[in-house]
Amino acid sequence: MPTDRLDLAPAGTTAIPIRFLEPAEWPAFEAALPPIQRAYAGATQFVPKAGRICLLPAADGSLDRVLFGLGDTGAAAHDRLIAGRLVGLLPDGRYRFEADSGIDLGEATLAWLLSSYRFDRYKAASAPIPSLVAPDGIDAEGILRVARAxxxxRDLVNTPSNDLGPAEIEEAARRLAERYGAAVTVTCGEELAKEFPLVRAVGTASPRSPRLIDLIWGEPDAPRVTLVGKGVVFDTGGLDIKPSSGxxxxxxxxxxxxxxxxxxxxxMGSSLNLRLRLIVPTVENAIAGNAFRPGDVIRARSGxxxxIGNTDAEGRLILADALALADAEEPDLLVDFATLTGAARVALGPDLPAFFTEDDALSTAIEKAGVDAIDPVWRLPLHAPYASLLxxxxxxxxxxxxxxxxxAITAALFLRRFAPKTKRHVHFDLYGWNPSTKPGRPEGGEVQTARLVHTLLMTLYPAA
Structure with a gap:
């Protein structure tokens, strides 16, 4: 969706109030309601269980106030993004959160914006979405920036492969670079074969040229942080072809x-004090007479x-060359993101990406950032003896x-071989998809761990 459709109305704008309630608050709150509203809440059997809503009428029949149940906020299963459910429940209109509601208004605002996302590029018409007034006392611009990113x-993940190839990912990177004054270098063609042979091998069977995108932003003498993202725009499995369901x-x-x-x-939008490098190897793993084969031996960029034991394990191949490029300058922190293994999904399910690092202090910081950003992850071990399986x-x-x-562990160990100099390296093995709609997480493409990493970097390298 056009990111400018995600917006907040200015604070102070007239809007219908929303009151968040926990079950323990309800008896006293209900008793204080005007008689008509108390009777209406009783007639609809409203109680503030998680996700329950009550639209209270004014005397003239118009919508006067919204009550929304939080459920037990102390429960382990409480969803901190539950306010996002309101977007799909409310009629079109403008709303505001009541300031004395027992909820973090910044989190509630983020949940609202994340739930307001719609992928309607191929729809003839878009359904209206209720709007929200920016609550007082929150960093509205910062929250909007995160939601728009x-x-x-999500738009990239949701776009079908006939409209999103390596060239379109390059275009997205160039637009981002132009917005923030970053420099971009793209390697493709014969130069790609020379510099990044694994990337070229995986993408060579596709008519859409593989490439490696290298973006750099920030002051050269600032701490160096490098992000690497797997960009396989479509994966047939190659000659080890996937079944149609796969x-x-x-x-x-x-x-x-x-x-x-x-x-x-x-x-970049937060102006953090770091030199950012973003490396994206992007390919289509297709099938043709010149496709790379099981049994081939390819010399990687690292030497x-x-x-090739399986052409359907292509993501780790293109990441290997990208990690070797990143490792050459020994960044202070190296992060890679990849939809890499089904094994991680079997172990942790679709909502909980796995991560791997040898640095215990970094692991602790990642886990805390995941909690703070409501972007959870789970650490799996880099069990060194399993390296012999490769x-x-x-x-x-x-x-x-x-x-x-x-x-998932052997895939992470494979990647680690290509970044031996970088000591602070974390690998995220993510699903990249919401199988069903939940508050703040509409069904479809998801950029899991992006908000976590932003929160982590804000802690490690705050803006000057």
Whole structure:
């Protein structure tokens, strides 16, 4: 959706009030309602359970006030983005949150904006969305900036592959660079074959040229942070072809690049004190007579030789060359985002991306940032003995273990081989998709971990 459709009305604008309520508050609150509204709430059997809503009428029949149930906010399963459910429940109009509601108004505003996202590029008409007045005392511009970056990333993931190829991801990176005064270099063609042979090998069978995008922003002497995003615009599996059911969501296999672009947009918009580098290898893993094959051995940018055990493990190949480029300057922090393994989804489900790092202090900071940003993750181990599962008899390593066990861990260990100099490296293995609509998380493409990384970097490298 056009990100400028995500907006907040100025504070003080006339609007219908929304009151958030917990169950314990209800008896006293109900008793203080005007008789007509108390009778209406009773007739509709309203109680402030999580997600319940009551539209209270004025004496003239117009909508006077909205009551919304939070449920038990102390419960472990409480959803801090629950206010986003209002967007789908309210009639079109302008609303405001009551200041004395027992809820974090910044979080509620973010939830509203994230829930207001619609992917309607291919729709003849767009349904109206209720609008929200910016609450007093919040960083409205900062929250809008985050929500708009998320929307832009979701748009990329949701766009079908016939309209989103490597060239379109490059275009998105160039637009972002132009907005924030960043420099962009793109490597493709014969130069790509020379500099990034694994990227070229994976993308060579597609008529849409593979490429590597390299964006740099910030002061050269600031701490160096590099984001790397997997940009496989569609994954057939290559010659190890996926079944048809396995291809249905493969437009989202560039979700890592969308998350990296969204995080980069948040970082640049926040003017953080760092030198940001964004590297996106982007390809289509297609099938043709010149496709790379199982059994091929390819020398990576780093000099390591890789035996191809499976052409459907292509994401780690293009990331390997990108990580080698990033590692050469030994950044203070290296983050990679990838829709990499089904094993991570089996272990943790679609809502909880896995992450891997050898740095315990960084892991603690990531976990805290995930909680603060309401963008949760779970650490899995880089169990070093499993690296032997990637041994090859004819090359330095294989791109798959060849067995059914520890697929997410062996993929992370494979990537770690290509960034040996960088000590603070975190790998996110994400799903990039919401299977069903939840508050703040509409069904469809999602830039998981982007808000987490932005929150982490705001803590580590605050704006000057």
């Amino acid at each position: 998320v929307a832009a990333g 291809m249905l969501l493969m437009k989202k296999d560039m979700g890592g690049s969308a998350a990296a672009l969204a995080a980069a947009e948040m970082v 390591l030789t890789v035996e 041994d090859s008899k004819i090359a330095d390593l294989n791109n798959v273990s060849g067995g059914p066990f520890a697929g």
